[in-house]
Amino acid sequence: MEETEPSVEAYEAAMVLSGVGDALGYRGGRWEYCTSGPQIHAELAELGGLEAITLEPPEWPVSDDTVLHLATAEGLATGLEGEPLLQELARRYVAAMGDMEGRKPGPTSILGTSQLRPGEPERGRHAQPGHRPQVPPRLGAADADPGYLGALAVALFGALGARGEPPERWGAELLRVLPLAWDYVEGAGVAVGDNAAAWPFFGDAWHRYLESRGLLEGRGPPQVPPLLSPAERDAAYLGWALEGWPGRSGHDAPMVALEALLAAGGCWGDLCARGVLHGGDNDSTGTIAAGCWGLRGGLASIPPGLHCRLEHRGRLRDAAHRLHALAWGRH
Structure with missing residues (x-):
């Protein structure tokens, strides 16, 4: 089947609304x-x-999530590949840490970027030789998932959304891709033991979630409970969380986002209620949920105050346009 080209407007909405979800969930x-x-x-x-809010600093800045998201997007938009791309991303991540005043970057981001050495082959793009997978420091590797698998899930969801695949299919596709990711990790030969100990948690958590929603085969309709009140949503998300903070870990941030997308359909307000405004790591889940929603829903139904004066809006828009041109052959 021929792949349908997504519009540049869909790319723009995804990038801009990722920043909206971040700023709204963060609220300084x-x-x-x-x-x-x-x-x-x-x-x-x-x-x-939501209609009465104008997202702009100082009350509504974007957090470290958007700053690092932009570093990634603008690095990819250079069109570099392989080692040059990895070096470029490392350089941009280090530079991005200079724009963290009032954005509260997490300890993993601070530590990881502090150990990058752009310009040094190999070492420049690794935090340290044999660096452990990203897991909360108070947990053993067997008790948590490698955090980068959350990034894999988000990248996959974005790619599927851009292709027009409905969210009902995304989780099953993630389970299909995980063994391929493991083959890559094993082939790379870096921290294989740590990865092997941590790896099963992620897949098991997603298998349980998808089974509970009737989506193991990637066919709907999803069996998403109503969860009409904020308290009910908090209780549900706590059941997925590590250390009592929903959305903090690699497995459940995209899980909360997907749940919100499945439940909200085409309603932006419902998407925010479920995916952005809960008792957890709101900017992380908001970045994912709102960005993915933008691929399908666009900007037309979003209250203008939420995006017209968003911090770094121009950069988000420009990165979206460059990425679309790069992906679809228009330079």
Whole structure:
């Protein structure tokens, strides 16, 4: 079957709305670190709802998520490949850490970028020889998933969304791709033991989730519970989380986002209620959920205040246009 070219507007909406989900969920750290969905929704009501908000600094900056997302997108948009691309990304990640005032980067990001050495072959793009997979430092490798598998899931979801595949299929495709990812890890020969100990958690968590939603085969309709109240959503997400913070870990940030996409359909408000505004790592889940929603829903139905004055909006738009041209042969 011939692949359908996504529009440049879909790319733009995905990039811009990823920043919207980030800034909205972050709220200068106020909502990212709030563990109560009901409190967040009460504060949103006091503000007048989503339509009354204008996302712009200083109250509504983007977080480290968007700054590093831009570093990745702009690095990929250079068209470099292989080792030159990895060196370029390392350089951009190091530079991005200079734009973290008020954005609260996590300890893993700080440590990982501090050990990058752009310009040095091989070492330049690795945090350190034999670097462990990204797992919370207080957990053993057998107790958590490698965090980069969350990035794999998000990249896959974005690619499937750009191709027009419905979210009902995304999780089953992730399970199909995981063995291919393991073949790559094993072939690379870096920290294979640590990866092998941590690896099963991710796949097992996703298998349980997809089974509970009737989506192991990638066919709908999804069996998503109503979860009408913020408190109900908080309770559900806590059941997936490590250390009591939904969306913090590699397995459950894309899981919360996918759940929101499945439940919201074409309703932006429902997408925000489920995927952005809950008692967890809101900017992370918001970046994923809103970005993926943009691939299918575009910007037309989004309240203008949420994106017209968004920090780094121009860079997000420009990166989207360059990536679309690169992917579809228009230079």
